[in-house]
Amino acid sequence: MERIILFGGAFDPIHFGHLQMAECASKQLGAKVLFIPAKISVWKNESAPVKDKIEMIKLAIKDFNRENVFDVSDYEASLENDTNYTIDTVKHFKKAYPNSEIYLLIGQDQVNSFHDWKDADELAKLVKVIYFGRETYSRSENVKRFNMMVIDGEINNYNSTDIRNLHSLDTTDGVINYIIDNDLYFMQEIKSRMHKDRYIHSKSVALLSYEIAKSNSVDNPKRALIAGLVHDCGKELPKEIEAEIMKTHYSEYLYLDSIVYHQFTGEYLAKKVFGIEDPSILNAIKYHTTACGEMDDIAKIVYCADKIEPTRGFGSEKLINSMKSSLKKGFDDVMTSNIEYYVNHKVDYLNPLTKACLDRYYKK
Numbered sequence: 001m002e003r004i005i006l007f008g009g010a011f012d013p014i015h016f017g018h019l020q021m022a023e024c025a026s027k028q029l030g031a032k033v034l035f036i037p038a039k040i041s042v043w044k045n046e047s048a049p050v051k052d053k054i055e056m057i058k059l060a061i062k063d064f065n066r067e068n069v070f071d072v073s074d075y076e077a078s079l080e081n082d083t084n085y086t087i088d089t090v091k092h093f094k095k096a097y098p099n100s101e102i103y104l105l106i107g108q109d110q111v112n113s114f115h116d117w118k119d120a121d122e123l124a125k126l127v128k129v130i131y132f133g134r135e136t137y138s139r140s141e142n143v144k145r146f147n148m149m150v151i152d153g154e155i156n157n158y159n160s161t162d163i164r165n166l167h168s169l170d171t172t173d174g175v176i177n178y179i180i181d182n183d184l185y186f187m188q189e190i191k192s193r194m195h196k197d198r199y200i201h202s203k204s205v206a207l208l209s210y211e212i213a214k215s216n217s218v219d220n221p222k223r224a225l226i227a228g229l230v231h232d233c234g235k236e237l238p239k240e241i242e243a244e245i246m247k248t249h250y251s252e253y254l255y256l257d258s259i260v261y262h263q264f265t266g267e268y269l270a271k272k273v274f275g276i277e278d279p280s281i282l283n284a285i286k287y288h289t290t291a292c293g294e295m296d297d298i299a300k301i302v303y304c305a306d307k308i309e310p311t312r313g314f315g316s317e318k319l320i321n322s323m324k325s326s327l328k329k330g331f332d333d334v335m336t337s338n339i340e341y342y343v344n345h346k347v348d349y350l351n352p353l354t355k356a357c358l359d360r361y362y363k364k
Ligand SMILES: [Fe+2]
Pocket: 231, 232, 235, 262, 263, 288, 289, 306
């Protein structure tokens, strides 16, 4: 008999933890998994529309290569009422799949409160309720009372909130691209801080940085993506606020041309507005214009991607390919092109930060 696991939730957005749970449960029971995103999310203001959540689940399933085992249902999404009870969803799928054995996957935190669910006893008779987390909940009375079944498996601690806030991006590339393309979650904050052209540039820097980081097998390449997204967030701050931030937090750099101040205010906003703490991401933002004598791979990538991203429109394909095939050679090539530009345009580029970068990394 075919087995189907109903996996409801906010999926706002879907992340690796959801996929791991679905994978574990599916393998243990030899069952298909049906993701059923809720129509309304608890986090109303910062939530994505349910049609986007469905699209992201589809992309995640594709990225995870599970098109034959996982599927998404718009059953709850297309209900007229905003409130929906699990018992109704279960009855719907019992009817839709009369010859299948139906399981209901619930979250760990729902085990202890299950008795409060509408028609909980009937629910547990209609389907087998399954959950993760043997350690924490094995002694819950509800496990016995509702004949729940535990699914074994280590599920890493990922969460959607961290993705919505740009603290981590623990989901598949298809989902990340969708978030960026459709201005969801953290993209709203970034968008609100800049004009359209700069927003397009920031997205382009982020995606190119991520690609370069991946093709060079850089550790945790999503750091490059995050730094790229945020790098120019300080550029359109009112001058008086910029001056205040510079005076208070970056007074040692006040001697530089004010055109580069936005790299410092960008770092400031990354910390204050986005709560970013990763030193590598912060450093990449902080020196994306001048470069400096302390640059890790992420900093070099974001620095270069900022100069050569395709929407700059100066035929940078060669430099992009060079960066993708070798970070070392690509960095030298971008620097050579930069220096040429500065010399031709009589720009004085030898401030102490840029000089320190050239002394340490250029053609070394
Ligand atoms: Fe910039």
